[in-house]
Amino acid sequence: MTAFFLILKKEFRQIFRDPAILRLIFLMPVLQLIILPFAADYEVKNIKVGIIDLDHSDYSRSLITKFENSSYFKLAVYSSDHHQALKWLEKEEADLVIEIPPRFESTLIRENSATLQLVVNAVNGTKGNLGAAYTSGVIQQFNQEIRKDWFEFPRFNPEPFITVVPISLYNPYSDYQRFMVPGILAVLLTMTGGFLSALNIVKEKELGTIEQLNVSPIRKYQFILGKLVPFWLLGFVILTLGLVVSYVVHGIAPGTNIGNIYIFTALYLLAIVGFGLLLSNFTSTQQQAMMVAFFFMLIFILLSGLYTTIESMPPWAQKIAYINPLTYMVDAMRMVLLKGATLRDLLPHLRVIAAIGIVLNFLAIWTYHKRS
Amino acid sequence: MSTALLDTWSIETRDLTKKFGDFTAVDRISFKVGKGEIFGFLGANGAGKTTAMRMLTGLLNPTSGSAFVAGYNIATDPESVKRNIGYMSQKFSLYQDLRVWENIEYYGGLYGMSLKEIREATGRMMEDLGMNAEKNVLVSELPLGWKQKLAFSIAIMHHPGIVFLDEPTGGVDPITRRQFWNMIYQTAREGITIFVTTHYMDEAEYCERVAIMVDGKIEAIGKTSELKSAYHAGSMDEVFYLLARGATRSE
Numbered sequence: 001m002t003a004f005f006l007i008l009k010k011e012f013r014q015i016f017r018d019p020a021i022l023r024l025i026f027l028m029p030v031l032q033l034i035i036l037p038f039a040a041d042y043e044v045k046n047i048k049v050g051i052i053d054l055d056h057s058d059y060s061r062s063l064i065t066k067f068e069n070s071s072y073f074k075l076a077v078y079s080s081d082h083h084q085a086l087k088w089l090e091k092e093e094a095d096l097v098i099e100i101p102p103r104f105e106s107t108l109i110r111e112n113s114a115t116l117q118l119v120v121n122a123v124n125g126t127k128g129n130l131g132a133a134y135t136s137g138v139i140q141q142f143n144q145e146i147r148k149d150w151f152e153f154p155r156f157n158p159e160p161f162i163t164v165v166p167i168s169l170y171n172p173y174s175d176y177q178r179f180m181v182p183g184i185l186a187v188l189l190t191m192t193g194g195f196l197s198a199l200n201i202v203k204e205k206e207l208g209t210i211e212q213l214n215v216s217p218i219r220k221y222q223f224i225l226g227k228l229v230p231f232w233l234l235g236f237v238i239l240t241l242g243l244v245v246s247y248v249v250h251g252i253a254p255g256t257n258i259g260n261i262y263i264f265t266a267l268y269l270l271a272i273v274g275f276g277l278l279l280s281n282f283t284s285t286q287q288q289a290m291m292v293a294f295f296f297m298l299i300f301i302l303l304s305g306l307y308t309t310i311e312s313m314p315p316w317a318q319k320i321a322y323i324n325p326l327t328y329m330v331d332a333m334r335m336v337l338l339k340g341a342t343l344r345d346l347l348p349h350l351r352v353i354a355a356i357g358i359v360l361n362f363l364a365i366w367t368y369h370k371r372s
Numbered sequence: 373m374s375t376a377l378l379d380t381w382s383i384e385t386r387d388l389t390k391k392f393g394d395f396t397a398v399d400r401i402s403f404k405v406g407k408g409e410i411f412g413f414l415g416a417n418g419a420g421k422t423t424a425m426r427m428l429t430g431l432l433n434p435t436s437g438s439a440f441v442a443g444y445n446i447a448t449d450p451e452s453v454k455r456n457i458g459y460m461s462q463k464f465s466l467y468q469d470l471r472v473w474e475n476i477e478y479y480g481g482l483y484g485m486s487l488k489e490i491r492e493a494t495g496r497m498m499e500d501l502g503m504n505a506e507k508n509v510l511v512s513e514l515p516l517g518w519k520q521k522l523a524f525s526i527a528i529m530h531h532p533g534i535v536f537l538d539e540p541t542g543g544v545d546p547i548t549r550r551q552f553w554n555m556i557y558q559t560a561r562e563g564i565t566i567f568v569t570t571h572y573m574d575e576a577e578y579c580e581r582v583a584i585m586v587d588g589k590i591e592a593i594g595k596t597s598e599l600k601s602a603y604h605a606g607s608m609d610e611v612f613y614l615l616a617r618g619a620t621r622s623e
Contacts, residue, residue, distance in 0.1 A: 006481025010470065017469050208463030215429045215459040216482040217451055371431050371450060 003218065007226035011200075015230060021196065029188045029238050033245040036184050037177045044130040048076035050094030052085055057105035063142050067098075072134050089121045096120045096131045108146070170338045181250050182333035183306040185242040190300060190326055192238050193269050195293050197231040197276030202289040205280075214370045224365050228273050235269040236262070246337070255340045264332045264346055264353070271325050271357030277364035300326040325356050382407050382534050382565035383428060387437035390423050397423040399588035400437060405567060405581075407533075410560050412579030413569040414608075416616050420588040421569040422462065422538060428567070429459050429536050442533040455483075458527035458535035458564075462542065466523055468512035472503065475511055476526060483530035497525045517548030524555060534565040541572065553578050573609040582608070584615050591615045 015021050049067055053060050067073045076094050077084070088094040099117040101107075108114040118135055122128035171178045204210040213223065239261065246252040254261065279296075283289040303310075303317055304326040310318055321327050328349045335341035335349075343350075383405040390398040398420045405411040415421045426432040428441050430450030439446045442456035466475045473494050480490035498504045501521055511519060520540060528535050537556075541549045553575070560566050568579065576582050576596065583593040592599055592615055596608055605611045 002486060003481045003484055006478055010467070010474065010478040010481075013474060014467065014469055207465075207467075208461060209465050209467060211431065211461050211463065212459065212465040212479075213482065214431055215454055215457070216479075217455040217484065218482050371433060 004222050004226060007218075007222065008229060011226060011230040015234070024196070025192060025234055025238060026241065029185075029192070029242050030245055032188060033181065033184060033242055034249050037180045037250060044127050044134075045072055046074050047072055047127065047131045047134065048093065048095045049073045050077040050079070050085065050088040050097040051075065052079050052082060052097060052099040054080060054082065054102040055100045055104035056080070059105040059108060059146075060100045063100065063139075066138050066142055070134070070138060073138075085119055089119065092121070094121075095124075095127060096135065098135065177250050178252055178338060179334070181246045181252055182337045183304075183330045185239070185246065186304075186326060186329040186333045187301055187306065188242060189235055189238055189265065189269065189329065190272050191297065193231055193235045193272040194276040194279070194297075195290075196234070197227060197273045198279040198283070198289045198293055199286055200231070201227055201277065201280035202283055202286050205284055206286060220365060220368060220370060224277060224361075224368065227277060228270075228361075231273045231276070232266075232269045235265060235273075239265050252337055254337055257336055257340045257342060260341065260343055260346060261333065261336045263343065264329070264336070264350060267350060267353045267357060268325065268329045268332075271353055271360055274357055274360035274364050275325070278360055278367065281364065281367040300324055303327070304330050306330050323356070325353060328353050380406060381440070382409070383411075383439070383441050383567065385428075385437065385439040388424065388427060388434055388439050389436045390420075390427055390432060391435045396588050398427065401583075401585070401588075401590045402437075403583055403590060403593055405534075405565060407565055408560055408563045410556060410566040410568070410578070410580045412576050412582035413567060413585065414571065414573075414576055414582055414612060415569075415585035416571065416619055419585040419616075419619065421585055424585070425536055425538055425567070425569060429457060430454050456533045458530065458532040460523050460527040460535070460537045460540055462538040464519060464523065466511045466519060466526070469510065471508050471510055472498075472514070472522065473507050475522070476529065479526045480529060485530060493529045497522075497529065501525060517544050517551075520544055520548070521552060521555060524552065528559055528564060532564065534567060535559065537566065537568040539569055539571070541570065541575065549575070573607065573612050576608040576612070584612060586616055586619050 015025075051064055051067070053064065064075070064078075068075050077088055082099070085097040085099060088097055097119045099119070101115065101117070104114050104116075116139065118132060120128045120132050201210070204213070243254055243258070243261070247254065275296075276293075279289060279292055283292055299320070301307075303313070303321045303324050305321060306326070310321045310327065313321060332341070332346055332349050335345060339345075381404045383403075385404075386402050387400040388398060388402070389396065389400050401424060413421050413425070423432065427434050428439060428446060430441075430446055430453045434447060441453045444450075444452040444456070446453050467478070470478065476494045476497065477490050480493060485493070494507075498507050501518075503518070503522070506514065506518070511522070514522070524535075524537070524540060527537075541552055544552065549572075556566055556568070556578075568575075570576065579596060581593070581595050582599065583590045584599075585591070592602075592611070594602070599611050600606070600608065603611045603614050605614065
């Protein structure tokens with residue numbers, strides 16, 4: 001017991017004596033949580049619209065006004081020259097171009113229908129798709145308004161209107177920040193827990209001090225625990241800091257179920273520190289460890305449902321996402337912070353994380369060799 | 373295993389061999405080291421000294437042959453071997469970012485010493501090394517010679533039966549080397565066996581017995597005086613040169 005206690009003491013002394021690690025632990029999470037959620041916003045606003053109006057009618061003008069009034073669009077360029085469209089897209093002066101053909105109004109009145117052309121720059125796929133969708137919405141609305149002008153509706157409308165009134169639960173304003181902050185906090189826990197533990201052991205390999213440890217009678221599990229516990233505890237410091245920042249900066253109040261986050265994090269950190277230890281068994285320099293850690297980190301982040309929903313991934317990617325520990329942490333964090341989830345709600349996730357943790361730590365102990 | 377072996381020999385190897393793929397780093401070496409003896413293990417770079425030592429300290433599994441260290445079989449009971457040996461590696465093994473006493477505390481802990489034992493050992497060590505004023509200094513701020521002496525003291529703080537020193541005086545000035553060897557003599561007098569590798573031949577003269585390794589094999593073994601007369605040489609330097617010039621391996 002004394003041995004284990006002294007190993008812990010030594011680890012903490014080294015951590016608190018290294019300014020680089022201290023910055024990583026205290027400054028990085030705070031800064032990232034303050035800045036990133038504002039920037040990592042998925043809502044597409046300020047789509048630059050170019051309009052080519054070849055009709056110059058009342059209808060074409062009122063359609064243009066509709067775009068001007070939308071907060072999603074910015075009327076960037078306007079012309080009556082058909083050839084302008086491609087030039088605007090090439091020079092990125094417009095993200096999408098709407099061409100109102102000649103005799104738009106008269107065709108509409110005469111034939112009850114008319115055609116518009118929509119050209120979208122789809123280099124940025126998300127922006128292109130959303131832009132096209134928003135545009136259809138605006139045109140739809142325009143359509144209905146004309147109908148209202150034209151018809152005196154009978155008591156029973158021959159073409160029924162169905163209006164959907166959405167209510168956003170748990171995140172009433174569908175605020176993107178509220179969605180991202182818990183996820184980013186989960187990523188930060190992963191980076192510090194996984195990276196720092198891996199780098200710590202590999203550093204001992206580089207210095208040669210691990211050799212001194214390997215010729216000592218210290219037990220494998222004592223060594224692994226001695227490396228695991230400090231980073232496990234540091235994870236809670238980061239979590240607490242992160243929750244404070246989320247509340248102060250982003251107004252996300254954790255609610256009464258906050259304890260559940262700590263319980264979940266306790267298990268999650270065990271898994272992720274185990275991952276770091278496993279990583280250190282297969283690398284011999286800090287550079288290697290860093291590279292490999294980045295490789296996994298990217299996969300963890302992209303296949304965790306942090307940015308994109310797992311359900312829309314191809315089946316093979318979904319399989320990876322479901323064995324990705326970060327998937328569960330991101331989701332649990334959102335469940336608790338936004339929905340106030342109970343432990344009962346978290347139970348399925350807790351089970352998976354416990355299983356992943358056991359496997360990773362078992363592998364870490366198994367692949368650590370005091371001798372070769 | 374007989375008690376006689378435990379009483380007389382600290383280290384006993386029989387045809388100890390280590391192969392890395394096709395390369396035989398250590399080729400069937402057999403030797404015995406007595407209790408409290410200062411045993412020098414000499415050889416050029418790449419001769420296999422460090423590999424042999426890593427096997428004896430339980431860091432490396434032998435490919436074949438056997439070895440007993442402090443009475444325990446290195447292949448079947450390496451953890452018992454580890455409890456009874458001290459080791460000072462070629463690489464400087466103290467933590468630079470820890471204070472002198474913090475290093476002592478940590479290593480004492482690894483060998484299962486109690487806090488009280490560690491405190492007492494620290495006091496004694498600081499006294500013996502004349503480092504009372506430096507107890508609180510970060511190891512990175514100590515001169516190299518002091519670090520080496522401190523590392524040696526820490527390697528024997530748990531009173532092992534044998535201490536392995538892997539080129540302990542590399543890069544150290546002659547005066548400090550002299551002091552270092554005085555510490556080694558002192559330690560041997562306390563009954564601790566010293567197994568030291570070196571390629572400084574003047575240091576070889578300080579050893580009671582030496583083994584000279586060439587290309588993974590032990591080419592000569594014996595008291596330094598015996599070896600010198602057997603090879604009609606005036607110094608260990610000449611003996612070493614006579615034996616090692618045939619070497620085909622080098623780093």
